[in-house]
Amino acid sequence: MPMEARKSGRPRVAVLSRDLILETALKLLDERGEQGAGIRDIARALEVRPSALYNHISGQDDIIAGIRELVSDRIDVSGFGNLSWDDAVRRWAWSYRSAFAAHPPTIAIMVVTPLAPKSRTSQMYEAVCAGLIEAGWPEHMVVNLIVSLECFILGAALDHVAPDNMMDPGEDETAPNFVAAYTARASGLPSPEARPTDIVFEMGLEAMLAGLTATFQQLKGES
Amino acid sequence: MPMEARKSGRPRVAVLSRDLILETALKLLDERGEQGAGIRDIARALEVRPSALYNHISGQDDIIAGIRELVSDRIDVSGFGNLSWDDAVRRWAWSYRSAFAAHPPTIAIMVVTPLAPKSRTSQMYEAVCAGLIEAGWPEHMVVNLIVSLECFILGAALDHVAPDNMMDPGEDETAPNFVAAYTARASGLPSPEARPTDIVFEMGLEAMLAGLTATFQQLKGES
DNA sequence: TCGCAAAATGAACACTGTTCGTTATTGTAG
């Protein structure tokens, strides 16, 4: 750990690598959120100059795409092939939400960044596809099913990082039904430390799975 | 429309207003997307200096929050009180997705920005709450129901602005099921110009509504 | 050993959102 200024020129021992940069970025995201994980923050944490990072990554978008890969590793696909398809989806969905809720910036980028072939994210999709096809879902429906679940999951991940009271209507006398419903919601929580976002996620996921299960049984009934 | 440089000091006729700034920002977002709608872009479009905007808005976050209000106006709540609750939700959800898909930046901010009392967004929630409560949904469940639908809608809005081929696995031989499912999806489109995101949205929404309808009927059966 | 490539620092760029001083005009109170 050098206490003096590092010399210009190639170091004797490599200081940086792509993986190190990505792991540092993810760590900063975890600790400080989006605002504390910029190029300069990462460079400072690694005790190099910001421009040194560009020898290993092409830019900030590259960092975010790499973080996405790291986060994808946290998505639990172990249920597919071992549990019923809907239980496997439950496990996948909860772990998926949890993985991305910790890193909101990756959500917007993930939705917009083309998938790199042979990436970890690609392998995650492979496991889910294989599980659903094996369970009996028609091939042409599987990707749509995954994406629609993902829409819900990613929206829910964003919801999970928002403050719990951000939808509080206060004492708005122009919105009496909204106020009453919001108040009633708080008194309907199973326990004081329960997060509303967990209730929302379970409600939405179970509704989707119930609907998909009905579709699935209809398809089985037709064949 | 002055052809010469505007003088320093208060103008004889007001040049700016909060509404004008917000409408211009929304227009730029529509035309150029997020990258073409910054403070300097708005100022340039209105032929003033960037700092002049700060007499009417507190900052960029304020602009985005204002845009959110304008976009909320485009959400169609007319079905509530006039249609069955699930048909009203369908109309709301499709218009909601459409309104926000055009302005991705507002999604991230909306999820994180506390709701201002008596705002248009608040009125939108009031209409939805009133409709669902009138239809018979228990008060304590209504907000959770709305938020879970919103999670899906906002995720789907993000999905809708992404390129259609961003999930293309190409010829990845390590992901055969994924490749097969992706290929089969393309051949399963109802028409060549159909957007996959519309299929996804309908599939997910209908699944959620089917599940919620089952829950609703269960609640009615219990009472 | 030599030459080229890699990887670090250094210097600077273009751009962002924002603050605050100056200028010119309006609005309000006496």
Next chain:
DNA sequence: CTACAATAACGAACAGTGTTCATTTTGCGA
């Protein structure tokens, strides 16, 4: 009507962002 405070524009500059490119130093392969 006058004086002063408030308003709203421009001007100048700030702090911060991601990035490029030149220079320096070292590793690696032939």
